[in-house]
Amino acid sequence: xxxxxxxxxxxxxxxxxxxxxxxxxxxxxxxxxxxxxxxxxxxxxxxxxxxxxxxxxxxxxxxxxxxxxxxxxxxxxxxxxxxxxxxxxxxxxxxxxxxxxxxxxxxxxxxxxxxxxxxxxxxxxxxxxxxxxxxxxxxxxxxxxxxxxxxxxxxxxxxxxxxxxxxxxxxxxxxxxxxxxxxxxxxxxxxxxxxxxxxxxxxxxxxxxxx
Numbered sequence: 053x054x055x056x057x058x059x060x061x062x063x064x065x066x067x068x069x070x071x072x073x074x075x076x077x078x079x080x081x082x083x084x085x086x087x088x089x090x091x092x093x094x095x096x097x098x099x100x101x102x103x104x105x106x107x108x109x110x111x112x113x114x115x116x117x118x119x120x121x122x123x124x125x126x127x128x129x130x131x132x133x134x135x136x137x138x139x140x141x142x143x144x145x146x147x148x149x150x151x152x153x154x155x156x157x158x159x160x161x162x163x164x165x166x167x168x169x170x171x172x173x174x175x176x177x178x179x180x181x182x183x184x185x186x187x188x189x190x191x192x193x194x195x196x197x198x199x200x201x202x203x204x205x206x207x208x209x210x211x212x213x214x215x216x217x218x219x220x221x222x223x224x225x226x227x228x229x230x231x232x233x234x235x236x237x238x239x240x241x242x243x244x245x246x247x248x249x250x251x252x253x254x255x256x257x258x259x260x261x262x263x
Contacts, residue, residue: 053089054090054198055197056091056200058093058094058201059202060211061211064095068136075103075138078133079096079109080096080134081134082129083128090132090163091207094215094218096117096218107136132159133162134164137167138170143166143184144166148166149192152187152194163186163197164185167181169181
């Protein structure tokens with residue numbers, strides 16, 4: 053099994069993690085499964101509890117996204133989750149493993165993407181971009197999943213248009229702070245103007261990774 057991540061999804065993950073470089077952040081990956089890969093077309097985040105070494109996405113976020121997809125995009129579904137390990141490198145912690153078990157219980161082919169964006173945020177060199185995709189095997193052991201950047205022209209266009217539609221489908225919520233826990237809003241993640249400007253800086257990724 054392998055994964056294929058499309059540009060809009062990767063751009064949103066990079067934007068989200070680098071915009072919150074001093075804390076872990078998390079979100080959901082949306083896509084579909086083809087005959088040869090789990091495809092990640094878009095990402096969505098929402099309220100979460102976060103610190104430099106911990107993040108927990110509110111359960112209501114998954115419920116909301118699943119409902120929106122079922123009603124409006126039944127051909128797409130939550131194919132996994134992503135989170136950052138700023139400055140800690142790419143791996144699955146014991147807590148991450150437990151979280152992944154939940155995702156694979158709901159969707160057996162679910163994947164987890166882990167990113168450490170710190171070096172890349174300074175150099176903007178592809179070689180400094182630390183990303184790993186993982187899942188659990190039948191014995192509960194963490195195994196890496198080979199992934200590529202999806203560049204099929206029609207799917208790049210389709211996934212981008214779907215991402216734009218999601219702006220209107222997912223209710224936006226305001227940032228707030230609760231008992232010292234940082235909460236990241238859906239609105240912040242879905243600010244398409246900032247994402248486009250951000251992703252324009254990472255165009256070299258498109259020519260550096262093929263899939």
